[in-house]
Amino acid sequence: MADGLRLDTLEIRLGGRCMVALDAHVAPGEVLTVMGPSGSGKSTLLAAITGALDPAFALSGRILLDGEDVTALPTERRRIGILFQDELLFPHLSVGGNLAFGLTPSLRGRAARRKRIDSALQQIGLEGFASRDPATLSGGQKARVALMRTLLADPRALLLDEPFSRLDAARRGQIRELVFARAKAQRLPVLLVTHDREDACAAGGAVIELGA
Template structure:
């Protein structure tokens, strides 16, 4: 008898604690292309929750439970082995690299030929509406453009899940709606399970899917 592969991001009785005090508990699955939105006041453990999934949890926080990504147990793997993409509140582009350099940095080593790597980066820019921006200094881009580059950099690393730590909060209202749509539509198109941490009700409702309050 063959067991069907479990798709999506599954959290099995995941509990985050700080000095013995429980901050949160999660037991659920985020299906491919769906978004789980986590809301709550500062200090409730939202970003710490993402750190645990991505493999960056540090003391004094502690966690128990299991993380499965498409049926693979990633709980004790290194961040590099997990294939989880993480976007932060600020784009965090490398200032010493061009836009192209930032994108090439993220490409997996399996794409070996230089021309193939450049083509992949150029296609990502075109998908983000930034064709022709490859040589630009990231400092010359608007906030929305920087966020688009940051999204493409994450996606070029070929993640199997996407974690969003308030990535829209630094954008003005008009740019926020556009970038938000780009992120969620791209995640759905690539069948990536997404966890969004936000304080913003509009972000939560735009994401669709389950909303949990801490």
């Protein structure tokens, strides 16, 4: 049975100074919001969870995914999806090509992969956009493609690094709702890092403040 994401007495130190100390559990389909000022360790925490922590930092405690200790695993074996402030779509690939990049290798055959991409576009209201150049998309459309590319990789958890901050007010609520709804539908534990109280309220889960 899926247990979600567990940060078991996690501590991150730099030069003997404790940057982050967390003991938390995010159940499948739930959201944990981590807030704090710049320099409080939010990005460092995400790097630790994804396996990209700079060697200058010392990490203790455990990172568990569905009961599996992934603390020492390389990034690619953790199967943790992450969305950033920037969509980071590949400019040399079409919208469909960007989504294909996220597909798991277990899905074989051109027809099957194309069908999965078309279905994914339909789910985010971008049916028929497969051949479009990402540069022609609006900010909200790019955010939806970035989200679906991440979900197509079949992650076991989803990290959100202020992914709504560059969107205008009209799109922000819409994309935020889409992200949380998709994550809940796939029963993904979600860890959201944000400066924005509205993001935290929309997430609807527990809130932890770093540097408080």
